[in-house]
Each structure stands twice: as structure tokens, then as C-alpha cells.
Amino acid sequence: xxxxxxxxxxxxxxxxxxxxxxxxxxxxxxxxxxxxxxxxxxxxxxxxxxxxxxxxxxxxxxxxxxxxxxxxxxxxxxxxxxxxxxxxxxxxxxxxxxxxxxxxxxxxxxxxxxxxxxxxxxxxxxxxxxxxxxxxxxxxxxxxxxxxxxxxxxxxxxxxxxxxxxxxxxxxxxxxxxxxxxxxxxxxxxxxxxxxxxxxxxxxxxxxxxxxxxxxxxxxxxxxxxxxxxxxxxxxxxxxxxxxxxxxxxxxxxxxxxxxxxxxxxxxxxxxxxxxxxxxxxxxxxxxxxxxxxxxxxxxxxxxxxxxxxxxxxxxxxxxxxxxxxxxxxxxxxxxxxxxxxxxxxxxxxxxxxxxxxxxxxxxxxxxxxxxxxxxxxxxxxxxxxxxxxxxxxxxxxxxxxxxxxxxxxxxxxxxxxxxxxxxxxxxxxxxxxxxxxxxxxxxxxxxxxxxxxxxx
Amino acid sequence: xxxxxxxxxxxxxxxxxxxxxxxxxxxxxxxxxxxxxxxxxxxxxxxxxxxxxxxxxxxxxxxxxxxxxxxxxxxxxxxxxxxxxxxxxxxxxxxxxxxxxxxxxxxxxxxxxxxxxxxxxxxxxxxxxxxxxxxxxxxxxxxxxxxxxxxxxxxxxxxxxxxxxxxxxxxxxxxxxxxxxxxxxxxxxxxxx
Ligand code: SF4
Numbered sequence: 001x002x003x004x005x006x007x008x009x010x011x012x013x014x015x016x017x018x019x020x021x022x023x024x025x026x027x028x029x030x031x032x033x034x035x036x037x038x039x040x041x042x043x044x045x046x047x048x049x050x051x052x053x054x055x056x057x058x059x060x061x062x063x064x065x066x067x068x069x070x071x072x073x074x075x076x077x078x079x080x081x082x083x084x085x086x087x088x089x090x091x092x093x094x095x096x097x098x099x100x101x102x103x104x105x106x107x108x109x110x111x112x113x114x115x116x117x118x119x120x121x122x123x124x125x126x127x128x129x130x131x132x133x134x135x136x137x138x139x140x141x142x143x144x145x146x147x148x149x150x151x152x153x154x155x156x157x158x159x160x161x162x163x164x165x166x167x168x169x170x171x172x173x174x175x176x177x178x179x180x181x182x183x184x185x186x187x188x189x190x191x192x193x194x195x196x197x198x199x200x201x202x203x204x205x206x207x208x209x210x211x212x213x214x215x216x217x218x219x220x221x222x223x224x225x226x227x228x229x230x231x232x233x234x235x236x237x238x239x240x241x242x243x244x245x246x247x248x249x250x251x252x253x254x255x256x257x258x259x260x261x262x263x264x265x266x267x268x269x270x271x272x273x274x275x276x277x278x279x280x281x282x283x284x285x286x287x288x289x290x291x292x293x294x295x296x297x298x299x300x301x302x303x304x305x306x307x308x309x310x311x312x313x314x315x316x317x318x319x320x321x322x323x324x325x326x327x328x329x330x331x332x333x334x335x336x337x338x339x340x341x342x343x344x345x346x347x348x349x350x351x352x353x354x355x356x357x358x359x360x361x362x363x364x365x366x367x368x369x370x371x372x373x374x375x376x377x378x379x380x381x382x383x384x385x386x387x388x389x390x391x392x393x394x395x396x397x398x399x400x401x402x403x404x405x406x407x408x409x410x411x412x413x414x415x416x417x418x419x420x421x422x423x424x425x426x427x428x429x430x431x432x433x434x435x436x437x438x439x440x441x442x443x444x445x446x447x448x449x450x451x452x453x454x455x456x457x
Numbered sequence: 458x459x460x461x462x463x464x465x466x467x468x469x470x471x472x473x474x475x476x477x478x479x480x481x482x483x484x485x486x487x488x489x490x491x492x493x494x495x496x497x498x499x500x501x502x503x504x505x506x507x508x509x510x511x512x513x514x515x516x517x518x519x520x521x522x523x524x525x526x527x528x529x530x531x532x533x534x535x536x537x538x539x540x541x542x543x544x545x546x547x548x549x550x551x552x553x554x555x556x557x558x559x560x561x562x563x564x565x566x567x568x569x570x571x572x573x574x575x576x577x578x579x580x581x582x583x584x585x586x587x588x589x590x591x592x593x594x595x596x597x598x599x600x601x602x603x604x605x606x607x608x609x610x611x612x613x614x615x616x617x618x619x620x621x622x623x624x625x626x627x628x629x630x631x632x633x634x635x636x637x638x639x640x641x642x643x644x645x646x647x648x649x650x
Contacts, residue, residue, distance in 0.1 A: 028632055045483065055478040062474040065467045078616070084460040136638055137629035153629070160631045180630035188639060195639070196549055212613045222585045222625040222640025229582035230548050240467070245477060247612070251603040252480065254620070255567075265497060265568035266603075266622050269585075269640065275616030277581055279547075288463045296470030 007350040007389070012322035025157060026320040032153070033314040035263025036364065043255070053252050054368035057305035060243055061295060067210040067243045068286070074213025078275045080282040088118035091287045095120060095202070095235060098283055099129055102233055104200050108191075110217070110224035111135035112204025113151050113308060114237050114287060116330040120202075131202070132194045134223040136187050143170045149324025151331060152261045152310035157323055191223070201227030205238035206307070207253055208284075211246040214274035215284070218257060218267040225271055233281045236273070240291045241304040253307060256366035260309040294342045299377045303338045305367040312361035312371055318354050327351060334361040334371045341378055349387035352378035410449065484608060489566030489599040491648060497569035501623030502636050503644035507596075511535055514558070514593075514647055521645070522556060522589065530558040531577060535593065548582035557587035557641075563598040564646075565606050565620070571646065572606060574618035581617050585625075590641035592621065596650035 016022055040046045060067060072082045085091035091114075099107065109115065109131050121131045121142075133142045137154035141147065143166045148154030155163070164178035173186045203224045207216040215236055217224045228234045244253065258264040276282035295301050313319045313333030324332035329340040329348060334355060340348035352375045355361075361371040382388055446454070495505040506517055511534040518525070518536065529551070530539035535558045543550060559578050561571035571592050575581055584590050600606050610618075625640030636642060 031632070048482070052478045052480060052483075055475065058472075058475045059477045062472045064471050065464055068464065068467070084458075084463055086459040086463060090459060134639065135629070136627045140629065153632075155629055156632075158631075160633075163630055180633040181635050183630055184627055184635040184638060188637065191639060192552075196552060214613060220626050220628075221638030223638070225585040225619070226582065226639050229585065232547075240463070247610075248480060248604070248607045251483070251607045255603050262628070264501075266565075266570050266620065268501075268621065268623050268625055270570070270620040270622075272618045274613055274618075277575075277616065286463075288459075288466070292463060292466035292470055295467060295472075298472070301470075301472065 005347070006328065008322065008326050008328070008354040009350070011326035011328060012354075015323040015326055016321070021159075022321055022323075025323060028156065029314045029320045032262060033311070033364070036260055036311055036314065037263075039259035039263045039265065043259075049252055049256055050366055050368050053256055053307075053366055054305060056244060056249050056252060057367050058302075060241075060245065061301060061304060063245075064240065064243065064295065067245060068240065070210040071208055071213055071243055072286075074211070075284055076213075078213045078282075080213070080276065080284050083283060083285045085285055085287045085289070087289050088287075091118045091237065091285055091289070092120055092123040094285050095237070096124060096127055096129070098233065098235055099124070099200060102200055104129065104198075106130045106132065106194075106198070107200040107202065108132050108134050108194050108198040108223075108227040108231075109202040110204065110219065110227055111138050111154070112202065112237055113148075113330060114204060114239050115202065116147060117289065118237075118287070120237075132191070132198075134191050134194065134227060135219070135221060136184065139187060139191065140166060143167075147325070147330065149332060150310060150313060151308050151333075157325070192226075195223075195226045195230055198227065199231055200233045200235065201231035202235045202237060203228055205236050205242050205284075206257070207244050207250060208238055208242045209245075209247050209250065210243055212274060214247075214272050216250060216254075217271050217273065218254075218269065219271075220262075220264075220268045222269050225269055228271075228273065229277065231280070233283065234273070234276065235283045235285065237285045237287065239287055239289070241306075257307055257309055260311040260364065260366040290343050294339070297342070299381075300338060300342065300374055302369050303335065303342075303371075303374060305369055306335050306339075307367055309366055311364040311366065315360045315364050317356055317358065317360070322354065327354065334375065335369070338371065338374045338378065341382065345382060345385060346387050349382045350389070352376075352382060353388075410447065480604060483602065483604040485601040485605050487601070488597060489564070489601040489605070491566075491596055491599050494564050494566040494569060494599050495646075495648070497566070498623065498644070498646055501569050501644075502626065502634075503569070503623045503646055505646045505648060507648045509649070511593075511649070514591075517645075517647075518556070518558075518591070525555045525589075527554050528556045528558070529554050529583065529587070531560055531579065532558075532593075544579050546580075548580055548586065551580060551583055551586045554583070554587045556589045556591060557583050558591040558593065559584060561592045561594040561598075561621075563600055563606060563609055564594045564648075565601075565603055566599055567602045568622055570603075570606075570620035570622040572610060572618060572620055574615040576615055584619070584621060585640045587641055589643045589645070590621070590624070591645040591647060593647045593649060596648050599648075 337351035
């Protein structure tokens, strides 16, 4: 398959071509972030909850082997069949085989970023099986033949007029109708038919409890429940890191998840699937796909604590202005930029650089992942491994020389200020990436060192 | 086989064991505040009625719902004359249900969630496939937080259970909140006692 590699900066350029849309995207996500803040501030014990969540997850990482066995044992005792997949290809094969055993050509799926990560839909399509995504946002991007651009808000980049157009084309709604209420009602009707007809349903998993062998799936729409309860076969696909030790720990995570994600006190449905209903098959596919490797990377293993709330994306100044698709990875934003290089360091070498390292992501993360520090560490690993682009490497190399020699730094600063004052076109041009969205500031007369000497008492 | 290889890799790569944190500081001894509970449910788009006896349910349903042709009630006392025999089938027999009235085990004051298990709903898809949902809980089953809820629920006893907080909703189209995505379009909570 021909694969054209495009980097974050180039893809962000495409997104940035439409400035009013960038502003709208930025404001919408910031509004979600503010809702999250109000929810966090309304709980006096918010910081204690984050700390507890982080420590529970740390315990999980240190005991994952045993928890997985415990989960498997209890899930099997509950009547589920547990499958293990080393990578995306094996996951897809397992799912395909289950579908072929049932002889189905079409089935419903509720939102699961793991199946996005594994590119399940196109794989099944190649084998003649159509997947109908049932989360409204996911259905919309599916009709548009796009991947989700956000893990919680899959079509956050789309305007309602575009959605109206898609529905007109695919669902036969009247042209020009872009009323969210009307469009949602149309999708409800269309997807009800799919739920009723479908014999197999795939769901993701938010939390899997080792102690009980049960899985918790959180949605606002109720699509996971509609699919799973009506189907003869329920296939639940989960990353290994979704395990938590005991049921009581759900109290911590369910308090944090929706508040961090959308600023709701809890999702509408937090469904606990323990046993298949009478006559139903329940299959659980446990997927590694690089997670065990990330577990071994001391600097990056904390990224496995992620509960996929999306808060780090909503707060990220780069994500908000470059759009989810610019990350060319199933999981966008700050956390995606940590997870992706573990999958393929060369392909995703650009992503840890798509950050200002402002630290806002780490501040909002409900499980206290040191996101911006991990991004900074990835930059070093990637540079050392030689995966950075040539211009970036040259610039960093020059910077390293200048910054490590105080004398040279002083001279270079003086030269720079003189050049900027005398020939502003040298910096105010398209070759300088900093100039792209802004005027370069007038250079100060003195260096900071001179200013400090003069003004220090 | 992948199972063994994955488990071996994990065992090899996992960090040192760290103790689980103590969660007892998050729990509350007392009851939850019904007024706070009511406020959250309303903020989620639900409506709440405090009733003294089940006989108040029928007139409230008649007043607030027009055009109900098929109503399913778990307890006869909720709504005399509701549909019967709906439990048989794979769930698809419930496609035309307009309103389902189901007891909840407990409510959570901090977030308006109500715990309902398959013991109460009888057919798992019922609270999701019905066009409108009504949940009945007793006033003294309202607890302060999720921690208290899990302490009360305890270990597993049912094959399926869900916290339900408000009607089904979505904001996927330009973040405008729309009630009634795939699940119930409205939620009514009757608090008895
Ligand atoms: S890294 Fe933290 S903030 Fe980002 S999605 Fe994961 S849990 Fe949420």
C-alpha cells in the first residue's frame, strides 16, 4: 500500500488555511475545557481524587501480570470467552473469525478508540463485512470517510452544515437542514434499524475489574447498551491497560472521567457487563499492541495510566489550533503524541515536537500523567535515535552549540538584535516558522543580561 | 501463543509493586441530600417528583406524557393496567415501548446517577430501548457519592447493572446539547418516602 508520509506541521498548515474555522475550533474546545474546570472546582477533594487515581493505576502497572490473570479467571467463570491479541493484526483476525462464525455481513459498533488504533473497519471491509459505527459523532465521520479527530468528540472539527449535507446524501434528510435536533432525530431512526437488525455488537471498554471480571462501558447516548443487549454475540475489545483492581476503585474513576472529559458529573450510562445474558455469547479481546513494550520504558510507562478523557487535548494550545487530523494517528493531542512513537518511532517522530511544553496537559490530567515531561523526553530519545527531520536537527545542533558557550551566546544575541533592527526582512519572512502566524517583535536594545546588570539593586 | 508471550513481556517489564491508596477518606457515614440529588437530575435534563405513595404515579404520568400507547411497569402498583407478558423474547419485542417504569436500587446525590440492575429491569435492553424512562427510588436510598454507592452495592450479584444519570443525550453536532440520542428521550424520577 502506497503510504504518503505527511508531518504534523504540514497537516496543520492545511487546517490553518481556514482561519475562522481554526478560531471556532479553538473556542469550542476551550469552552469544553472551562466546563471541566467548573466541575473540578466544585469538588473540594479533586486533587486527592487525582492522586488516588494515579496511585491506583501505578499499582495496576506494577501488578498487571497478576491482575490480567485474575481478570481472565473471573471473566471465564462469568461465562465470557477471553482472547489475547499481541498486535492490531491479531486483534482484527480474532474479530473477523468471530464474525465469520456467525455468518454476518454487517454489524454495529459502539465507540472504541482501540478498534481505530487497529484499523478494524477497513480490515473488515476488505473481507466483505460492514461495520456501522453507532456513536453519533463516529457515524458522522464514518459517513464522511474520515477518522475521528478527537477521542471523546470525534467530529468536533465539523460544522453542522457539513453534517446536514452528509445526512442529506446518506440518510435522505432534506437538503439544507442543519438543525442539530433534527439531524440527531434522523440518526436515531436510522441507527435504531441497525440495532434491531444486528446480531453482533462490538463495544469498547472503559474499565475492566480484575476482582469481578466485569467491564464498564460509559456512554451518553446509550449506543453501547442498545447494541450489546440486542445482539446474540457481544465482542468487547480492550487494551490491556484498562484493568483496575477492584470494583470500589470505579468510584474514583467514574467521578473523574466525565468531569474531565465534557464537564458532566457522570456519563448518562455507566454500564457494568459481567455475565452474558441467557443465550448470548460474550467475547473479550485483550490487546497488547505495544503496551507491554511501553510498560518497559520507564520514562513513558505512566502514559498507560490514561483513561482517555480527552482533557489534555481540550486544553492544548497546539491541538486546538492544528486540529486532530494533523496528528496522523488514531489518538491525537498530547497523549497521542506520547503513545504513537512507541508504536512506530520513525513514523511519529514529529509528534512529540507538536507541543509548546506549557504543561497545561499535565495540569488537567485526571490520573496525573506527566504528559509534557514525557513529550520532552521523547524529543531527546527521537533526536538521539536520529529520527528528527534535517532542518530541525540542524537548528537544534546550532542552538546546542550557542547555548552551551556563554561567550558565544552573548555575541550571537548582540548580532541577532542588530540584524533584526537593521534588516527586519531577515526574520520577517516565510523561512522563519515563527513568523508564520505573527509579526516578529521589535528586538530589545539591550540583552537580558545587560538589562539585569543595570536594573538589579 | 500470544497469551503466554504477552504475559511474559508484561512480567518482565512491569515496575515494582506499589501499594493501593486508602480510599476510606472519600466515604461518608450519613445519607445523601435528596434536594441536591433532585437539582443534579434536573440539570441533566430529567424531571423529579417526590411522592408519598405509588398511586401518585399514574396521574403524574397522565399529566406529563401525551400519546403513550405502550407502557411497561415492573411493579403492578406503579401503574395498574400496564402491559404484561413483555418479558419473553430477545429484547426486540420492546421496540414499541413508549414508557418503562423501573425501580432503582439507589441514587447518588453528587451526580444524579441511579443504580439499576437486571434484577429490576428484567430485560436488559428495556431502560435503553424505551422511548421514555421513569425510575422509582426511595428517599432513604439516596447516598452522597459514588464511593458510598459502591460500598452499598458491594460485590457482584448480577450479570448486568448500570448507573443511569438523566436522559440519553449527545452534543456531537457543534456541541449543541440534544436529548434523546439512542436511549430514552426523557427521564422522570419518582422519589418515594
Ligand atoms: S492523558 Fe490524561 S488528560 Fe489526556 S486523555 Fe489521558 S487521562 Fe485524559
